Amino acid sequence: MTLIHIFPGQGAQRVGMGSELFARFPHLVTQAESQLGWSIRELCAQGPAEKLSDTRFTQPTVYVVSALSYLAHVRDSGEVPALFAGHSLGEYTALFVGGAYDFLTGLEIVAERARLMAEAPPGAMAAVIGLGYEAVRTALLEAGGNDVTPANLNLADQIVIAGRPEALDHVAPALKAAGATTVTRLQVSGAFHSSLMAEPAERFRAFLDGYRFDRLRITTLSNVTAAPHEQETLHELLGRQMVEPVNWVGCMDYMLGQPDPEIVDVGPGSVLARLVERHRAAGAPVGGPERLR
Template structure:
């Protein structure tokens, strides 16, 4: 730890993409961008800055774009500050940025892995997702999963007040009025092509596990919090947990709660829209509220 504080770099996932992202980075790392372009077969800079084909929101393109921009952002952050973080964490595809930063694989290997992941997830079409705002997960569980519609499941535990559900699109549509009637402030359908982080990704997860088996991951130099376990990755379980991540909930709330146990944690988001920073602040508020109630008692 540095100066009695804990530095945590966090990387956002899908939903954080925007035209213009990476504008200040591409020309600083032209050799990496050129090599990444050769792997995927198109200009990532053009995709991010102009998106002439209108594909930046398609999963197979989104994930590559975010991985490249977030990775370059991390390199620039370290170059400017000259300090490595104490912990790394990322949301869904952002977890691969955290693993790159920790030394699990080099930048170009990460491009290959993420391109395959995006391709597999794009192929698993037919499902949908929706963000449920203002309803705690234990109440959502009354209507989703074994206690309710068992074709729906919780996919992202983003904060105490933001939970994402996944499943067949028609089931999502039927669940929206039910959740609103029972206390949800909002239920927002997400622009995704499939039910990510749910059992509907089982086939993609298995194929991704086999693909990852081609690579030899290096030992992590910095602890990375796993989306699947909400605890630091163990080197020997890395490939298994990354495949399970595709079909299991992203446990972001628990991940942040774990990091909040360390001395004066400082969360730095590598991205332009502060999406994860807002979630971290919501989680901090909830944790502090619970602590306050406990202290009063």
């Protein structure tokens, strides 16, 4: 059996999350709040939901709750996973538990990532259901949607696209005409994992240059390559992750290709667990494109 832990990204947050974890790890929460300058416990307990969904607050909060969830799992079970993966923001939690950096260093990196992403040009994202990756790309090209690109490959027929809000409105009819059953806007404030993140990504790369990551003790997957991180390319791939699509299908293929995989969704919500089960039920591994751009 191969035990695998996966960690969610932005969108998993909800008011009320983490209360039992904060009580179990008060020293870590206090250190995190001191570093951030605001109360994670208060925000999670009281909201408002609008503030919790603000990228600047969402990412550090989900990182902390997911990290504490992992520590609680290990403390209760005594089992240490053999493989980690995370979706977008969740990759940073995976790298913390994989050994690349300590808890507070990861929080510092995540908080800066969130700040830079929140300052990006206005953008939007939408989930396209019922079309595969190549069909989405073709429809976008035929619609003249050069400013709209795939951002997340969540399932073989569930692709998230990103771009300027007006550009997403322009391409939606073409996607539906191509066979998409739905094109639904996501409740996010930016076009994450797209070219609109180029300037924040450059600043983030420069920020990451100030860190020397430890050698990973446990295999951790990259969203960009859907393969295990290598020490020599950690900085590069984290910079690219902000502007390149999340190949979650490729990550799921890798995980489901392990001997007798047991995949546990660790952190708030269970979106990733549902994606894994749907992918498995569809006959995974089905293979994803090696590169999505």
